[in-house]
Amino acid sequence: MTSLLTFPKGGIHPPESKKPTADLAIEVMPVPDELEIILGQHIGAPCTPTVDKRSEVQEGELIGEVKKGLGVPLHAPVSGQINSFGMSAHPMRVSAPSITIKTDQEAAPPSYTKKEWSHLDSKELLAKVHGAGIIGIGGAGFPTHVKLSPPPTNPIDTLILNGAECEPYITADNRQMLQRSADIVEGAKIILQILGIKKCVIGIENNKPEAIAAMTEAAKNGSTDGFSITVQPLNVKYPQGSEKQLIQTITGRKVPAFALPSAVGVVVHNVSTTAAIYDAVALEKPLYEKVVTISGKGITRPANLLVKVGTKISDIVAHLGGVTPELSKIIMGGPMMGFSVSSLDIPVTKTTSSVLFLAEDEIDNNPHSQCIRCGWCLGVCPMGLEPKEIAIHVEAGRPEDTKQFGVFECFECGCCAYVCPAKRPLVQFIRLAKMKASN
Numbered sequence: 001m002t003s004l005l006t007f008p009k010g011g012i013h014p015p016e017s018k019k020p021t022a023d024l025a026i027e028v029m030p031v032p033d034e035l036e037i038i039l040g041q042h043i044g045a046p047c048t049p050t051v052d053k054r055s056e057v058q059e060g061e062l063i064g065e066v067k068k069g070l071g072v073p074l075h076a077p078v079s080g081q082i083n084s085f086g087m088s089a090h091p092m093r094v095s096a097p098s099i100t101i102k103t104d105q106e107a108a109p110p111s112y113t114k115k116e117w118s119h120l121d122s123k124e125l126l127a128k129v130h131g132a133g134i135i136g137i138g139g140a141g142f143p144t145h146v147k148l149s150p151p152p153t154n155p156i157d158t159l160i161l162n163g164a165e166c167e168p169y170i171t172a173d174n175r176q177m178l179q180r181s182a183d184i185v186e187g188a189k190i191i192l193q194i195l196g197i198k199k200c201v202i203g204i205e206n207n208k209p210e211a212i213a214a215m216t217e218a219a220k221n222g223s224t225d226g227f228s229i230t231v232q233p234l235n236v237k238y239p240q241g242s243e244k245q246l247i248q249t250i251t252g253r254k255v256p257a258f259a260l261p262s263a264v265g266v267v268v269h270n271v272s273t274t275a276a277i278y279d280a281v282a283l284e285k286p287l288y289e290k291v292v293t294i295s296g297k298g299i300t301r302p303a304n305l306l307v308k309v310g311t312k313i314s315d316i317v318a319h320l321g322g323v324t325p326e327l328s329k330i331i332m333g334g335p336m337m338g339f340s341v342s343s344l345d346i347p348v349t350k351t352t353s354s355v356l357f358l359a360e361d362e363i364d365n366n367p368h369s370q371c372i373r374c375g376w377c378l379g380v381c382p383m384g385l386e387p388k389e390i391a392i393h394v395e396a397g398r399p400e401d402t403k404q405f406g407v408f409e410c411f412e413c414g415c416c417a418y419v420c421p422a423k424r425p426l427v428q429f430i431r432l433a434k435m436k437a438s439n
Helices: 122-131 172-179 181-195 209-222 243-251 271-283 313-319 376-380 387-395 399-405 415-419 426-437
Strands: 026-028 034-038 062-065 080-090 094-103 158-162 199-205 228-234 266-270 289-295 303-308 327-332 339-341 354-359
Touching (some): 026 172, 122 271, 158 271, 181 209, 181 266, 199 243
Parallel strands (some): 158 199
Antiparallel strands (some): 327 339
């Protein structure tokens, strides 16, 4: 058996809580009567609408583009009529500009047929990825065509596909690997052709044996003389799926502080992003729908749903039979890195991996106290930072002094807050420090 790998420093083992949805096949959610599509779905400049109010649009049609700056175009998830331009609730920015589309429930969905792509060069393939509005589905939302264009000074030799899905509750990637394994492997070959390299390694945590088997079989069938695609089982440890940790786990290379993976010859993509790249190139289908895990004791029926981008949480709740009396907190994203929300009117974006409806016994509402200098947060930090010192300096009104403790190297995984016996909200302190120290 292939040995299990993991990153050397820090990390934690929270309860996995994946059982409620791990064996549930992806379910296509009925399209709501109205969608709210946020214009800023990605890192970079938000889209400018390319449609007018009351105009009719077809599913997959361009409705927004970035005219200046970093970004990708936006497409209509449904056929219907542009109802309004306004503001929608947002989990991090409170509100964000959006387009509302009234769905034409009688419209037939478009038909996508597979096309040959192997004769296309990297520029043509990149144009298709950009034109389809592909971004990092794993959570960061970085435009994919930019990530696939590393600087020529950083030669790439390895593509890593991230199938770790290490955060508790979330099973969307797992289901994609089980149900779309061949598409993911073909998406990997498209990426390899864009990068002009041959080697791809798919990292999957060992708590997903069926996904490992499915992807291993697909990789075996998809590997050719031109493409070497293998699956590497990983030890179960959070945050195994973080880019820098995954690179060190699989290649042994350590990405320097503030550097990109290309600095060590690696490009990393999430498996679901890779499936979207297959759709963009082989089917010429834009990215306008998303597999989202809905879980927790606070929802009547957990599910892995394929939903249109712009679907409100309230419509998902209605489809799944409502919430339970035990509901205590709603989180968009995972329990470690997601954001607690107070409204059901927030729409799903391209980066929404899950919506969790957590009961009282699934969260910790105990009040926090002063730091007891135990050092546990230092021991679990995968970046080797000093979370306690950052928090202490923030409380003392000195956030500008936290750079020395590596505040800008933190990717907010939450390991420190998870183990803190004083229940201190260390990630919130770190986010505040970043805001203050960057001004």
